[in-house]
Amino acid sequence: MxxxxxxxxALxxxxxxxxxxxxxxxxLSEEGLQAEVAPGRNRLIYLWGHLAAVNDALIPLLDFGRRLHPELDDVFLKNADRAVENPFSVEDVRHIWRKTNEVLQAGFAELSPAEWLQRHTSVSEEDFQKEPHRNRYNVLLGRTGHIAYHLGQVMLTREAD
Amino acid sequence: MxxxxxxxxALxxxxxxxxxxxxxxxxLSEEGLQAEVAPGRNRLIYLWGHLAAVNDALIPLLDFGRRLHPELDDVFLKNADRAVENPFSVEDVRHIWRKTNEVLQAGFAELSPAEWLQRHTSVSEEDFQKEPHRNRYNVLLGRTGHIAYHLGQVMLTREAD
Incomplete structure (x- = not known):
């Protein structure tokens, strides 16, 4: 036990x-979300969309189902901030963020310990034999660190950090 | 198993x-370590010393022994960057960083699964009964996130992030 x-x-x-x-x-307000974490670097709204896209991509990676919003990737994953036009409003990002996280929470809650240690969907059965650490649990730890990494950046826009 | x-x-x-x-x-060079992660914010050398101090404090928290360098705290934990005089050279910080991490690795390697789930030393036996998540394993996950948090900041000083 x-x-x-x-x-x-981990959860x-x-x-x-x-x-x-x-x-x-x-x-933050819509205006506040336009702030850059440092001069010339990513804006807060970009990092929020980026984290939402990464969370959305976790849904198929952990075998919880199909992605809800693959259309995020062009704006928030494949391209840098401001490189392409962003069709998503702040309200869109907020909605996607919440919904994606609900789906992940529901998926997490259903996994047994053995299932946490099963391979994630981007590693083949053959490669997983050689690299058994490429499991769902390891993905969760890595993605938690990824959120922390960007949290450190966005907190720089606060007066007192 | x-x-x-x-x-x-987790390791x-x-x-x-x-x-x-x-x-x-x-x-980084000694000069490079003077860069700030954003205008007016922490310098890289401060964050390195800060992470070294937090790692050093893990030694007693995980019950691996006494701290090696409690004198780091005044400069890198209790005070903000540049608030007090820093008596540590870059070479000092590098040496402390390496040594502290060696002691932690040796400690990690000796823990059994049951020991990972034992309380850390800043929670009492009584409180631990009510809050069993306050164990060594949880500390490791939290401190890993703390490193990631500051990594996100220091990486902002790179040209391409």
Whole structure:
């Protein structure tokens, strides 16, 4: 039964970072979201869309179903901030962020410990034999770190960090 | 035996972030380490010392022994960058960073799964009964995220991020 404690710890860590991001981004006005994390670097709205796109892509990666919004990738993953026109309003991003996270939470809740240790969908059965760390659990830890990485950047726009 | 897979995943994640930080900081000149992550914000040398102090404080928190360098805290934890005089040279910080991380690696390697789930030393036995998530494993995940958080900031000083 110790398995569940390791899983709880990882989900707790995911939720802490996700909640911190939600609180930060949802607390800003449309104008506030135009701020850059440093001169000439990504704007906050871009990083919010970027994190939403990465979360959305987790849905098929963890085998929870099809992506909800693959159309995010062109604006928020494949291209740099301001490189292509952004058709998404702040309201769109907020809606996608919430919905995507709901789907992930529901998926997480259904996984058994053994399923957490199964391969994610972008590694083949053959490669997984050689690299058994390429499992769902490892993806969760890595993506939690990715949120923390960008949180560190967005927090620079706060007066007191 | 699945316990060890959860532990391997967390240690892998720790090492990825730690190695990235080491590579970044050790690749810079003394002058390069004076750069600020954003105008008026922390300098790189401060963040390196800050992460070294947090790692050093993990030694007693995880019950691996006494701290090696509690004198870091005044400069890198309790005060903001440039608020107090910094008596540590870049060479000092590099040496402390390496040594502290060696002690942590040795400690990690000796823990059994059950020991990973034991309380850390800043929570009492009584509180731990109510909050069993306050264990060593949870500390490792949290501190890994803390490194990622500051990595996101220091990477802003790179031309292409």
């Amino acid at each position: 110790t398995d569940s404690q390791f899983i709880d710890a 707790r860590n995911w939720n802490i970072n996700l909640d911190r991001a939600t609180k930060f981004f949802e607390g | 699945t316990d060890s897979q959860f532990i391997d995943a 892998r994640n720790w090492n990825i972030n730690l190695d990235r930080a080491t590579k970044f900081f050790e690749g």
